[in-house]
Amino acid sequence: MTNKEIKEIDSITGVETTGHEWDGLKELNNPLPRWWLWVFIATCLWAVGYWVIYPAWPTLSDNSERGGTRGVLNWTQYKELVEQQEFIKNIQNENLLIFQSKTFEEITNDPKIYMFAVAGGKAAFKNNCSTCHGVGADGKIGYPNLNDDDWIWGGSLQSIYETIKYGIRTDHEDGYRLTEMPSFSDDLNKNQINEIAQFISQLSNKKSFSIKGSSLYQDYCSGCHDESAKGNKEIGAPNLIDSIWLHSNGEIEKIESQIIQPKNAVMPSWDQRLNEDTIRQLTLYIHSLGGGE
Numbered sequence: 405m406t407n408k409e410i411k412e413i414d415s416i417t418g419v420e421t422t423g424h425e426w427d428g429l430k431e432l433n434n435p436l437p438r439w440w441l442w443v444f445i446a447t448c449l450w451a452v453g454y455w456v457i458y459p460a461w462p463t464l465s466d467n468s469e470r471g472g473t474r475g476v477l478n479w480t481q482y483k484e485l486v487e488q489q490e491f492i493k494n495i496q497n498e499n500l501l502i503f504q505s506k507t508f509e510e511i512t513n514d515p516k517i518y519m520f521a522v523a524g525g526k527a528a529f530k531n532n533c534s535t536c537h538g539v540g541a542d543g544k545i546g547y548p549n550l551n552d553d554d555w556i557w558g559g560s561l562q563s564i565y566e567t568i569k570y571g572i573r574t575d576h577e578d579g580y581r582l583t584e585m586p587s588f589s590d591d592l593n594k595n596q597i598n599e600i601a602q603f604i605s606q607l608s609n610k611k612s613f614s615i616k617g618s619s620l621y622q623d624y625c626s627g628c629h630d631e632s633a634k635g636n637k638e639i640g641a642p643n644l645i646d647s648i649w650l651h652s653n654g655e656i657e658k659i660e661s662q663i664i665q666p667k668n669a670v671m672p673s674w675d676q677r678l679n680e681d682t683i684r685q686l687t688l689y690i691h692s693l694g695g696g697e
Contacts, residue, residue: 412430414430414432416525417432417647419432419433419434420432420433421433446485451547455475456475456476456550457475457476457477458475458477458479459472459473459474459479459480460472460473460475461473468538473660484617490563491501496520498640499516499517499520500520500681501666502517503517503681503684503685504522504681506685508561508562508684508688511688512561512688518688520688521685521688522685522688522689522692523683524681524682524685524689525682525685525686525687525688525689525690526689528678528682528685528689529541529686529689529690530551530685532674532677532678532686533686537549537550541690541693545650545651545652545653546650546651546667546669547669548650549648549694550690550693551693551694552648552694553697554642554643554646554648554694555637555694555697556635556641556642557572557581557637557640558637558697559691559694559697560697561687561691563637563697564687564690564691565683565684565687566581567581568674568678568687568690569673569674569675569683569685570669570673570675570688571671571673571674572669572670572671572674573668573669573671574671574672574673575669576675578671579673581640583628583639583640583641583693584666584668585628585641585662585668586635586666587663587664587666588624588663588664589663589664589665590682591624592620592624592663596620597614597660597663597664598656598660599614599617599620600617600620600621600625600659600663601656601657601659601660601663602614602617602623602656603617603620603621604621604633604644604659605617605654605656605659607644607645608644608645608646608647608649608654612686615672620651621633628640628641629641629644630642633645650669651667651669674686
């Protein structure tokens with residue numbers, strides 16, 4: 405018997421070795437478990453079946469969808485995506501037709517269509533309004549916060565709709581919100597302006613106020629902002645007692661600056677940029693944010 409025919413048996417396990425040795429460790433010549441072999445064969449068969457049934461191989465041709473084989477089922481993820489998008493589009497069109505046929509009041513009483521409208525308005529807001537009012541509609545200095553319940557030009561659905569459609573202080577042919585706060589630098593001296601600013605600040609902070617500032621307010625400011633300083637939404641005069649500020653954070657010097665050289669904010673009209681459905685959806689979305697009037 406030659407050396408090649410001699411089989412080396414591991415003394416511990418009693419299993420034949422392959423003759424390979426690494427750092428004193430010899431490889432046992434154990435066969436693969438039968439179950440593992442069958443699983444391997446099954447996965448190979450499954451792979452072949454997958455290649456036949458489903459799209460699996462890329463091609464250079466543009467004829468098949470996305471340049472690949474279709475399989476006997478003629479199914480692709482792209483095809484499924486198109487079908488799903490078509491299904492969603494059909495539902496949207498159905499909801500849109502119902503939405504178009506209803507008034508604001510009817511929509512708010514229809515939970516399904518109301519949710520559809522608010523969702524559409526939210527998407528439109530992010531694309532068109534968030535630049536000024538912020539993604540969360542919380543505004544910033546000079547741009548109103550739409551999450552609170554303070555509405556300069558009214559918070560009813562109709563008021564919000566008109567604000568979006570016609571804008572504020574624009575040259576829109578149907579726009580009517582044109583009133584501006586005048587400068588009082590020629591009518592009041594520096595001390596009087598300071599007295600009024602102090603009075604307005606004290607009103608907002610719920611502090612006691614000076615008689616002189618109150619008297620000046622009644623003479624020069626109450627015509628627009630009302631004797632109670634609660635404002636007038638018909639002419640866009642803000643409420644001065646709710647601690648909500650548009651052009652400042654309530655600093656005395658900023659209030660003085662507004663009296664001397666007013667900042668009359670402008671909002672563009674959107675009826676030439678957005679269609680009627682989008683404007684109405686935006687109206688419902690914004691109304692839902694701050695608990696509109």
